[in-house]
Amino acid sequence: MQRARFFLLCLISGFLPLAPALCAAKALEIFFIDVEGGQSTLIVDPKGESLLIDTGWPDSNHRDxxxxxxxxxxxxxxxxxxxxxxxxxSDHVGGVEQLASRIQIGTFADHGPNREPTRETSANYATYLEVVGQSHHVSLKPGDTLPFQGMRVEVLTAAGAEITAPLPGAGQPNPLCPTLPSAPADPTENSQSVGVLITYGRFRFIDLGDLTTRGELGLACPRNRIGRVDLYLTTHHGTAHPGTGDSSNARELVDALHPRVAIMNNGAIKGGQPTAWQIVHDSPGLEDFWQLHYAVLSDPEHNVAEQFIANMDMNDDGHPIEVLAEPDATFTVINSRNNFQKTYRK
Ligand SMILES: [Zn+2]
Ligand SMILES: [Zn+2]
Structure with a gap:
């Protein structure tokens, strides 16, 4: 199945004369796993090294x-x-105990201690520390890189801090923030999110967890410290409450990132809010917008066409969206529900 997918990628990418194994060696694979409005994103580089970002929810049936x-x-x-x-x-670390009972985890990486003293989040953190136990563990800081050989994984945000210097080639003034805009403080764990940029050749993918606007503006204003990306995972499941500390997907950041494709990790009734959807949809470089779910609480005008949506109702089978990326930044997005796929050529 996987070999067939790679071969298909080779075909549509113009690598037909090459052996499938050679083509397989050229692709970075990303699975946007459907965890019903949480996050779980699996990235496997061409050397077979693997990174999972978040574990979805706890669930009595081990769903995630x-x-x-x-x-x-x-x-x-x-x-x-x-x-x-x-x-x-809970929608990010809640599934860690069940996952760790199923698969070996080499290194646990996070932003450090929990900063949100609510009962639920404190309990999540205690469980997480039990699961980590004596395993290898690192607390990440902006500017850190993880030691992968087949891709670059760079930490942009962690524990409420952002990278202080622009990445190579970035640092252009952001026309959307001639003066430094401000956003209310966010006392929740969202503001502490580890955000990463994953680079494979010229392909750039950004995942900022549930980072909220104060942190987003720290990356984008007054200068864009990141530059442009090919693929944007909508932050905070496509949530926006502009003017509040709980908002994400600030236009100042989304437009500066200038993504070619965005994928929204919303659930049927979580995330996918019209305000966030519209900001991402209107981003100046966007070629297509994909969704893990049809957003039931939104309206048809703020959902994409059905072929770009992996799960159409609440009684679905948890279809993921897959991405195969090549070093020249050509990439293919695959809807596993209907096998609709589209290649974005550089
Ligand atoms: Zn979340
Ligand atoms: Zn959150």
């Missing part, structure tokens, strides 16, 4: 652990080299 394991099998991996926990909310 099962879905992550299905993606791991599809990617032909039997362990995770790294798990990044972006923050300690």
């Amino acid at each position: 652990a099962d879905r992550i394991m299905a993606a791991a099998r599809a990617a032909n991996i039997d362990h995770l080299d790294y798990l990044i926990v972006t923050h300690y909310h």
Whole structure:
């Protein structure tokens, strides 16, 4: 199945004269696993090294652990080299105990201690520390890189801080913030999110967890410290409450990132809010917008066409969206529900 997918990518990418194995060696694979409005994103580089970002929810039926394991099998991996926990909310770290009982995790990476003293989040953090136990563990800081050989994983945000210097080639003034805009403080764990930029050749993918606007503006204003990306995972599941501390997907950042494609990790009734959807949809470089779910609480004008949506109702089978990326920044997005796919050429 996986070999067939790679071969298809080779075909549509113009590598037909090359052997499928050679083509397979050229692709970075990303699974946007459906965890019903949480996050779990599996990245496997061409050397077979693996990174999982978040574990989805706790669930009595091991729903999200099962879905992550299905993606791991599809990617032909039997362990995770790294798990990044972006923050300690239930939809991100809740599934860690069930997942760790199913697959070996090499290194646990996070932003450090929990900063949100609510009962639920404190309990999540305690459980997480038990799961980490004596395993290898690192607390990340902006500017850190993880030691992968087949891709570059760079930390942009962690524990409420952002990178202070622009990445190479970035640093252009942002026309949307001639004066430094401000945003209310966010006392929740969202503001602490680990955000990463994953680079494979010229392909750039950004995942900022549930980072909220004060942190987003720290990356984008007054200068764009990141530059442009090819693929943007909508932050905070496509949530926006402009003017509040709980908002994400600030236009100042989204437009500066200038993504070619965005994928929204919303659930049927979580995230996918019209305000965020519109900001991402209107981003000046956007070629297509994909969604993990049809957003039931929104309206047809703020959902994309059905072929770009992986799950159409609340009784779905948890279909992921897959991405195969090549070093020249050509990439293919695959809807696993209907096998609709589209290649974005550089
Ligand atoms: Zn979340
Ligand atoms: Zn959160």
